[in-house]
Amino acid sequence: MGRYLVGRLLQAVLVLALLLVAVFFLIRLVPGDPVRIVLGPRASQASVDIVRHQLGLDRSTLSQFGSFASGAVHFDFGRSIVQSTPVSTLIAPRIAPSLFLIGYGLLVAFLIAIPLALVSALHKDRPSDHAIRGGSTIALAMPPFWLGILLIYFVGLKLGLFPTSGYGQGFWDHLRSLTLPAVTLGVSVSPVLLRTLRSSLLETFGEGYVEAALAHGLTKRRVLYRHVLRNSLAATITVAGVLVGALLSYAVVVESVFGIAGLGSLLVQSVSTRDFPTVQGLTFLFALCVVVVSVVTDVVYVVLDPRIKL
Amino acid sequence: MSVRSATRLRRLRTPRAARRHPRASLIVGVSIILGVLLLGVLRPLMGLPAPDTQNLADVLASPSWAHPFGTDNLGRDVLSRTLAAAHLDLAVAIALTLMSLASGVLLGALAGFGGRRTEAVIMRLADAMLAFPFMILVIAVVAVFGPGLKGVFVGVPLAGWAIYARVTRSEMLVVREKDYMLAARTLGYSRSRMLLRHALPNVWRPALVLSTADVVLNLVLLASLSYLGLGVQPPTPEWGGIIADGQQYLLQAWWISTLPGLVVVLVGAGFSLIGDGLADLLGQEVRLTA
Numbered sequence: 001m002g003r004y005l006v007g008r009l010l011q012a013v014l015v016l017a018l019l020l021v022a023v024f025f026l027i028r029l030v031p032g033d034p035v036r037i038v039l040g041p042r043a044s045q046a047s048v049d050i051v052r053h054q055l056g057l058d059r060s061t062l063s064q065f066g067s068f069a070s071g072a073v074h075f076d077f078g079r080s081i082v083q084s085t086p087v088s089t090l091i092a093p094r095i096a097p098s099l100f101l102i103g104y105g106l107l108v109a110f111l112i113a114i115p116l117a118l119v120s121a122l123h124k125d126r127p128s129d130h131a132i133r134g135g136s137t138i139a140l141a142m143p144p145f146w147l148g149i150l151l152i153y154f155v156g157l158k159l160g161l162f163p164t165s166g167y168g169q170g171f172w173d174h175l176r177s178l179t180l181p182a183v184t185l186g187v188s189v190s191p192v193l194l195r196t197l198r199s200s201l202l203e204t205f206g207e208g209y210v211e212a213a214l215a216h217g218l219t220k221r222r223v224l225y226r227h228v229l230r231n232s233l234a235a236t237i238t239v240a241g242v243l244v245g246a247l248l249s250y251a252v253v254v255e256s257v258f259g260i261a262g263l264g265s266l267l268v269q270s271v272s273t274r275d276f277p278t279v280q281g282l283t284f285l286f287a288l289c290v291v292v293v294s295v296v297t298d299v300v301y302v303v304l305d306p307r308i309k310l
Numbered sequence: 311m312s313v314r315s316a317t318r319l320r321r322l323r324t325p326r327a328a329r330r331h332p333r334a335s336l337i338v339g340v341s342i343i344l345g346v347l348l349l350g351v352l353r354p355l356m357g358l359p360a361p362d363t364q365n366l367a368d369v370l371a372s373p374s375w376a377h378p379f380g381t382d383n384l385g386r387d388v389l390s391r392t393l394a395a396a397h398l399d400l401a402v403a404i405a406l407t408l409m410s411l412a413s414g415v416l417l418g419a420l421a422g423f424g425g426r427r428t429e430a431v432i433m434r435l436a437d438a439m440l441a442f443p444f445m446i447l448v449i450a451v452v453a454v455f456g457p458g459l460k461g462v463f464v465g466v467p468l469a470g471w472a473i474y475a476r477v478t479r480s481e482m483l484v485v486r487e488k489d490y491m492l493a494a495r496t497l498g499y500s501r502s503r504m505l506l507r508h509a510l511p512n513v514w515r516p517a518l519v520l521s522t523a524d525v526v527l528n529l530v531l532l533a534s535l536s537y538l539g540l541g542v543q544p545p546t547p548e549w550g551g552i553i554a555d556g557q558q559y560l561l562q563a564w565w566i567s568t569l570p571g572l573v574v575v576l577v578g579a580g581f582s583l584i585g586d587g588l589a590d591l592l593g594q595e596v597r598l599t600a
Contacts, residue, residue: 030454138578138579140523140527141575141577141581142574143550145534145537146567149553149571153567242440245441249446252449268449268538271449272457294441
């Protein structure tokens with residue numbers, strides 16, 4: 001166990017180091033002069049030189065990477081070119097709204113997927129199963145921004161039930177403001193969860209312990225909730241990586257649709273304004289999240305499942 | 311426990327012989343896609359104005375016989391723009407998918423066929439690509455090239471090959487143990503001939519089925535990037551761009567943003583049907599994850 005943990009952590013550190021190199025070269029791969037692109041063709045040579053010096057682009061690549069890497073360890077990615085504040089100050093206040101949205105969206109996704117997967121698996125190959133699977137196909141083809149706009153129009157503007165933009169003040173206000181965005185996010189990622197749960201439920205039905213529990217005279221309901229559902233839910237950990245990737249990806253879009261000042265909307269703005277240091281900081285932060293989640297799920301999986309011996 | 315509930319749970323385990331109609335879902339799926347494309351070509355016959363024709367006397371008009379999807383803030387016909395966008399969106403999404411498919415199948419076959427070191431390098435790279443959020447990786451590449459299709463065409467295959475490589479490699483691990491591969495080796499065929507002539511024709515099926523789901527994802531991705539202003543740039547009609555333009559006029563003209571989305575969903579459903587049909591014909595399963 002200890003050995004596995006150390007190996008897994010070393011692997012994660014290696015991946016992060018490679019990602020750091022990739023993020024470092026992000027700005028160096030830009031065709032043409034990145035500073036000219038940011039400042040525009042009419043900027044004076046003097047201001048171009050100043051920004052180039054600020055970004056450290058006038059030094060040797062090796063010395064640039066040295067200071068970039070040592071800064072990145074403290075999450076210092078320099079100053080934003082556009083806003084002239086440190087990238088970390090720009091990012092910090094946006095972490096909470098994004099985390100709230102992603103957590104809320106994940107909750108909605110589970111609330112959608114669990115009952116539907118149960119119905120679908122219990123009624124396999126019958127009309128309700130076909131309807132649910134067809135629905136998940138449609139949810140997959142639905143662009144998340146379009147779903148968000150539909151919710152803004154019908155639920156937000158016509159029915160006036162929930163705010164259509166922003167993040168609000170205080171916990172309950174956040175919860176209300178993020179309801180429509182979280183539903184958008186939850187519906188968008190639910191097909192992956194639904195299909196995983198459905199096939200894992202069907203697999204669990206065939207397990208010997210289910211038959212044993214039934215043979216012992218436990219009620220069907222009890223067997224379903226205590227034995228089948230529990231084990232099937234544990235199986236969703238295996239798609240946690242895919243799920244987190246989808247949540248982060250769709251959150252970028254959803255934040256922009258609903259005007260939430262989160263990390264995703266900042267990423268889109270920074271790409272549009274070609275604010276390279278901010279893009280670098282955000283990309284690294286997203287990568288860090290993914291690596292941490294994958295290490296945690298691997299460890300949780302091993303801890304939870306006594307059948308895996310190390 | 312009652313006898314009935316026992317039979318009920320047992321029935322759940324034994325899959326009932328599935329009544330599937332692979333041909334029917336293939337035909338319906340292909341007809342949807344071709345139908346949408348054909349409508350775009352037949353636009354002049356239907357009396358719809360060209361997608362970029364502005365009519366400032368008729369702005370934000372609600373859906374009618376003359377303009378089934380209404381008009382936008384410049385008086386352009388929304389259905390006409392949606393159909394014109396279908397050609398661009400489908401062409402780009404299919405091209406992106408084919409690029410990922412081709413490179414992924416080749417690299418996956420190589421990983422399953424080549425030496426242990428080749429395999430380790432390719433599969434670790436694929437793992438890294440699959441772990442990273444797809445859209446954020448593509449956006450990071452767009453950041454390098456600037457908003458537009460160039461970044462999309464570099465970024466999507468860069469991230470997209472990995473899932474094909476993974477399914478093709480696992481297929482390859484089975485195929486390389488087959489008798490015909492042994493026969494090819496015994497006959498002294500070159501490794502490249504064994505790979506290209508004997509192994510590849512037997513490992514592409516799961517990847518092809520996967521690609522139908524991938525087209526849908528790429529369609530949604532392209533529309534999303536364009537919606538965010540990072541993909542196809544206005545005034546070129548593109549689904550995401552049309553929907554983004556309409557969002558500012560949502561209260562006065564709900565149709566600009568909502569109706570084109572229905573076409574996107576319809577086309578996505580068409581590809582899913584093609585995927586289901588192909589999967590049944592080829593004896594495969596449609597998967598969302600590797």
